[in-house]
Amino acid sequence: MPPAPQRRRRQAVEESDDEEISQAHRARADDDSDGGGDPMEGVERDESSQLIKKLVRYALACEYSRTPIRRDGIKERVLGPNGREFKKVFAGAQKQLRATFGMEMVELPARDRALLTADQKRKAAKSQTQKEATSNAYILVSTLPEAYRTPAIITPSKVQSADGEAAYAALYSLIIAIIVLSGGELSDPRLRRHLTRLNAGENMPSADPNNGNAPSEKTELVLQRMIKQGYLVRVVEAKTQGDEDSVTWHVGPRGKMEVNNEAIAALIRTVYGTRTAELEAKLQVSLKVKERKIDDAQAAEEGNGGEEEEAAAGNGDPGPSRRRGRRRAAAEEDGDDD
Amino acid sequence: MDDEWEPPLPAGYNDSNRAFLQAFMARGTLTFGVAQKIVAGLILASEGGGDAIDPREVTMDDVSNYIRTAREAVESLDYDIRNTRHQQRDGERVWAFINAHSDPATQMGTMRTAEELAFIKRMLDAMFEDFNTPRMEVMAITEAQALKVSRPPRRQSGVNAPELGDGGGGDGDGGETSAGAVDRGLKHSEVMSLLSSLVAEGWLEKSQEGFYSLSPRSLMELWSWLVATYNDPDSDEDWQHIKFCEACKEIVTYGQRCSEVECTVRLHDICEQAFWRARRDKKCPKCQLPWDGKHFVGERAVTSRSGFQRGRGRRTSKRSDLAEAVAAQQEAADAGEEDDELED
Numbered sequence A: 001m002p003p004a005p006q007r008r009r010r011q012a013v014e015e016s017d018d019e020e021i022s023q024a025h026r027a028r029a030d031d032d033s034d035g036g037g038d039p040m041e042g043v044e045r046d047e048s049s050q051l052i053k054k055l056v057r058y059a060l061a062c063e064y065s066r067t068p069i070r071r072d073g074i075k076e077r078v079l080g081p082n083g084r085e086f087k088k089v090f091a092g093a094q095k096q097l098r099a100t101f102g103m104e105m106v107e108l109p110a111r112d113r114a115l116l117t118a119d120q121k122r123k124a125a126k127s128q129t130q131k132e133a134t135s136n137a138y139i140l141v142s143t144l145p146e147a148y149r150t151p152a153i154i155t156p157s158k159v160q161s162a163d164g165e166a167a168y169a170a171l172y173s174l175i176i177a178i179i180v181l182s183g184g185e186l187s188d189p190r191l192r193r194h195l196t197r198l199n200a201g202e203n204m205p206s207a208d209p210n211n212g213n214a215p216s217e218k219t220e221l222v223l224q225r226m227i228k229q230g231y232l233v234r235v236v237e238a239k240t241q242g243d244e245d246s247v248t249w250h251v252g253p254r255g256k257m258e259v260n261n262e263a264i265a266a267l268i269r270t271v272y273g274t275r276t277a278e279l280e281a282k283l284q285v286s287l288k289v290k291e292r293k294i295d296d297a298q299a300a301e302e303g304n305g306g307e308e309e310e311a312a313a314g315n316g317d318p319g320p321s322r323r324r325g326r327r328r329a330a331a332e333e334d335g336d337d338d
Numbered sequence B: 001m002d003d004e005w006e007p008p009l010p011a012g013y014n015d016s017n018r019a020f021l022q023a024f025m026a027r028g029t030l031t032f033g034v035a036q037k038i039v040a041g042l043i044l045a046s047e048g049g050g051d052a053i054d055p056r057e058v059t060m061d062d063v064s065n066y067i068r069t070a071r072e073a074v075e076s077l078d079y080d081i082r083n084t085r086h087q088q089r090d091g092e093r094v095w096a097f098i099n100a101h102s103d104p105a106t107q108m109g110t111m112r113t114a115e116e117l118a119f120i121k122r123m124l125d126a127m128f129e130d131f132n133t134p135r136m137e138v139m140a141i142t143e144a145q146a147l148k149v150s151r152p153p154r155r156q157s158g159v160n161a162p163e164l165g166d167g168g169g170g171d172g173d174g175g176e177t178s179a180g181a182v183d184r185g186l187k188h189s190e191v192m193s194l195l196s197s198l199v200a201e202g203w204l205e206k207s208q209e210g211f212y213s214l215s216p217r218s219l220m221e222l223w224s225w226l227v228a229t230y231n232d233p234d235s236d237e238d239w240q241h242i243k244f245c246e247a248c249k250e251i252v253t254y255g256q257r258c259s260e261v262e263c264t265v266r267l268h269d270i271c272e273q274a275f276w277r278a279r280r281d282k283k284c285p286k287c288q289l290p291w292d293g294k295h296f297v298g299e300r301a302v303t304s305r306s307g308f309q310r311g312r313g314r315r316t317s318k319r320s321d322l323a324e325a326v327a328a329q330q331e332a333a334d335a336g337e338e339d340d341e342l343e344d
Helices: A004-023 A047-064 A071-102 A116-125 A164-180 A188-195 A219-228 A253-258 A261-272 A278-286 A299-304 A309-313 A321-332 B015-029 B031-044 B062-073 B114-130 B143-147 B189-201 B217-223 B221-230 B269-277 B306-313 B319-335
Strands: A103-107 A137-142 A204-205 A216-218 A232-237 A246-251 B029-031 B078-086 B095-097 B204-206 B211-214 B255-257
Touching: A047 A071, A047 A137, A047 B078, A071 A103, A071 B015, A137 A253, A164 A188, A164 A204, A164 A219, A164 A232, A164 A246, A164 A261, A164 A278, A164 B189, A188 A246, A188 B029, A188 B062, A204 A219, A216 A219, A219 A232, A261 A278, A309 B114, B015 B031, B015 B062, B015 B095, B029 B031, B031 B062, B062 B078, B095 B217, B114 B143, B114 B189, B114 B211, B114 B221, B143 B189, B189 B204, B189 B211
Parallel strands: none
Antiparallel strands: A103 A137, A204 A216, A232 A246, B029 B095, B078 B095, B204 B211
């Protein structure tokens, strides 16, 4: 525990900050909370709830720009000298997020070791920190029941523009769906082929498609953003002998959490339009999603048959290519192939 | 704090309220029409299906209840929900989800670069200082005028942004060698994109005549910042950059003014009717001059001028050039008596 006087001082600093912000020209609310130490006496308040408030606000601000909420960031920008309170404050913020906003912080999966290149693996082995397999990074997800996640209620956020958000979400969701249905990895040429088919091979809608000056953006730039925001991972494996490097695309940590298998199944159901027992059965085999009630109970039985295959997909293990091919064929049958 | 701590919530707070909050935050602002659709969706969701509800059946009371509850729920987190009437569009009511502590950098800034933020500040300065003088309170700028402030001024640094000033000047991409905090400004194409996205995000509005002005959302978010930044409480002058409606006391960026240049009485078009109905004669409550309703605050300060009208008659499509020409005239005219630009 930091000594009490220090903690009180910090409180005072925060308050003076707030005042300055409301009065005038402050750049960023959080950047400077460690700045000055003017010893203004703050009113005694419940310190924990202040920290919880700060963390809730920090989490919401991070989510707005799709920046992961990092444990280090929380320590630096929220807790300051109260670093030891992490657990308590985090739990409190979690409670508040769920209760007030119907959201919660979920930890992103740690980087998949299978995706490291040989070089990176060697480095990781050398540093030998033997870190536990946590990412210490979180994102906000909704905890609302599905009934509430309808277009009438939840629309694409107005970040830059709602239309741009909608287009962006559609594109990364679709790419992630294709990657997952391809067995968790997709070669670069195959991704390009899919994108070309979507007429998105060269350009994609920009963050603000209604902007006459820049309605679209280079596909490369948008893919970069998807990587940066954790939707996709691009792995370059340098070929040992000649040839070009082989590039493969995988689902990134944010992608795994936001566009999970249920979301992928929902996307496919929407694309296919009519839901049949056959489609549900295929979805179960490919994505291991919860069974959806349809008139035909047969779907469930068929689904059980595919257990072994699912396991392979679930581990992120691409498995023998023949098997992948079959599953892909099953899922993509009508919609996709030439 | 112990493990039993529970966040304070309004009575009866449930998933419908949470969903409403999420819906509100994603949109930033709500109008009654939009809120009706959301609430209709919420009722449907909470009843677990059934027949769709016609949004038009959702009453103002229903919407107000949701908004009041949402406000109660987020108040302790330094968020607020405020509402104001649009200064045009028949005074349509607009609710905004806002940060209680607000300035342009924290609000419009979350996704913006430092250069973009510096530009936004310059643009606001242009709106509220350069194009907002006692004679012409335009409080809006055209694209051409926005492009003019795309780079920081040479030599003299921007108001209260000393770290942005640099000796090299801002007129090119080459030649600047000073390290670090040099604000090169934005390219014209970047300014155009930024303006468009500020409109799409609901911070700016663009009028038919091509003027950009602050949206109700911005006015609510930046209310205290604008007043603190552009008004000087210690000034001896009556005239301040930000003025308020005689009737509703909200900021006027689009409305009417007293025909006396010195007089500071302003009135929204949308407040006018009710205001005069309650009075015996249509005279300025302060200086008693007849109120002609033909002296304007906002873009009409420019567009109602004969020069602008003539230009339109000619059907050249160079509207913004014209507006700029008029503004340039005005600038020249004001140069003599206006000296607040020299302040810092």
